[in-house]
Amino acid sequence: MSEESPEVVLKKETKNSVPLIKIRNARKWFPIKAGLFSPVSAHVRAVDGVDLDIQRGETVGIVGESGCGKTTLGRLVMGLIPMTEGTIQFGGKDIGEINRKELRRRLQIVFQDPGGSMNPRMSVRSIIGEPLLVNGLADGAELTKNVAELLSIVGLQPNHMTRFPHEFSGGQKQRIALARALSLDPEFILLDEPTSALDVSVQAQVLNLLDSIQKERGLTFIFITHSLNVVNHISDRVAVMYLGKIVEIAETDDLFANPAHPYTHALLSAIPQPSLDETKKERIVLSGDVPSPANPPSGCSFHTRCPIAVAGKCDVDEPELQTIIGGHKVACHFPVEAGGSLPVLND
Ligand code: SF4
Numbered sequence: 630m631s632e633e634s635p636e637v638v639l640k641k642e643t644k645n646s647v648p649l650i651k652i653r654n655a656r657k658w659f660p661i662k663a664g665l666f667s668p669v670s671a672h673v674r675a676v677d678g679v680d681l682d683i684q685r686g687e688t689v690g691i692v693g694e695s696g697c698g699k700t701t702l703g704r705l706v707m708g709l710i711p712m713t714e715g716t717i718q719f720g721g722k723d724i725g726e727i728n729r730k731e732l733r734r735r736l737q738i739v740f741q742d743p744g745g746s747m748n749p750r751m752s753v754r755s756i757i758g759e760p761l762l763v764n765g766l767a768d769g770a771e772l773t774k775n776v777a778e779l780l781s782i783v784g785l786q787p788n789h790m791t792r793f794p795h796e797f798s799g800g801q802k803q804r805i806a807l808a809r810a811l812s813l814d815p816e817f818i819l820l821d822e823p824t825s826a827l828d829v830s831v832q833a834q835v836l837n838l839l840d841s842i843q844k845e846r847g848l849t850f851i852f853i854t855h856s857l858n859v860v861n862h863i864s865d866r867v868a869v870m871y872l873g874k875i876v877e878i879a880e881t882d883d884l885f886a887n888p889a890h891p892y893t894h895a896l897l898s899a900i901p902q903p904s905l906d907e908t909k910k911e912r913i914v915l916s917g918d919v920p921s922p923a924n925p926p927s928g929c930s931f932h933t934r935c936p937i938a939v940a941g942k943c944d945v946d947e948p949e950l951q952t953i954i955g956g957h958k959v960a961c962h963f964p965v966e967a968g969g970s971l972p973v974l975n976d
Pocket of ligand 1: 890891892933937943948960964
């Protein structure tokens with residue numbers, strides 16, 4: 630009998646256990662005021678009722694256009710901004726009840742622009758070693774040894790620790806940011822568009838590195854991106870967001886093979902295809918712009934752009950996120966059947 634990899638064992642062990650992250654009815658509404666002392670005139674509904682469980686050792690990709698609420702959801706999970714409503718638990722405990730220091734140790738974040746989060750006057754040793762020093766976990770020779778180990782984990786050389794951020798490429802800076810995020814041995818890392826500023830070849834290297842580190846350490850990732858190609862490469866499951874809500878969620882292979890929400894169909898049709906691919910599908914161009922999250926449409930918030938919207942139903946009743954099969958859920962009154970397609974409204 631073949632031996633199972635640690636990743637497979639971890640997933641089997643955690644399948645029925647308490648999720649590492651449990652999000653219930655999370656809302657984040659930002660008030661709109663005409664002036665500092667003016668009354669609140671409306672709210673931007675950045676995140677508007679999200680439920681999501683994330684298992685230990687899992688990578689969940691969150692995709693959607695700019696302004697769909699994915700970054701705000703990530704910040705809520707990190708405890709960086711307060712929620713308007715709802716709960717988020719980490720390891721079975723409300724994140725509001727976990728003290729700041731513990732939260733920062735157990736949950737880390739890697740941003741899109743690694744250079745922006747690094748002090749240009751600090752050496753790589755200081756940048757990566759700072760969390761260890763601040764938390765009283767290492768200093769002096771031990772700190773140097775730990776930084777050297779972290780650098781080799783992310784594919785850099787120990788002698789890089791004496792250099793400064795400007796001496797590195799974008800991909801190398803992202804490796805340094807990852808080494809810093811790993812320094813406190815976290816359980817969870819929020820990856821907020823970590824590869825979108827990188828060249829395609831460097832993107833692949835960073836994604837492969839993240840994949841191997843995640844498997845070796847049993848880490849849990851939320852990977853925020855606007856690129857379905859990227860989530861296809863790295864995620865176990867994908868959640869598609871539109872106007873602050875999850876409109877579809879499924880295991881990655883299932884979502885790509887059997888998308889059910891018209892919005893997911895449109896996103897998938899926008900992925901560039903090899904020109905010789907005979908299965909190439911026509912791109913679905915959505916009509917109109919993304920509505921304002923300060924004034925979302927009635928009923929299904931996608932109905933103003935949906936090619937199959939039904940008047941009197943979609944503009945009136947808000948669809949709930951419902952299970953189609955297994956863990957595949959969709960929020961649509963008329964989900965597209967497996968293997969089905971949408972009418973193409975190209976000019
Ligand atoms: Fe389109 Fe109606 Fe489904 Fe919304 S509920 S995605 S408008 S078909």
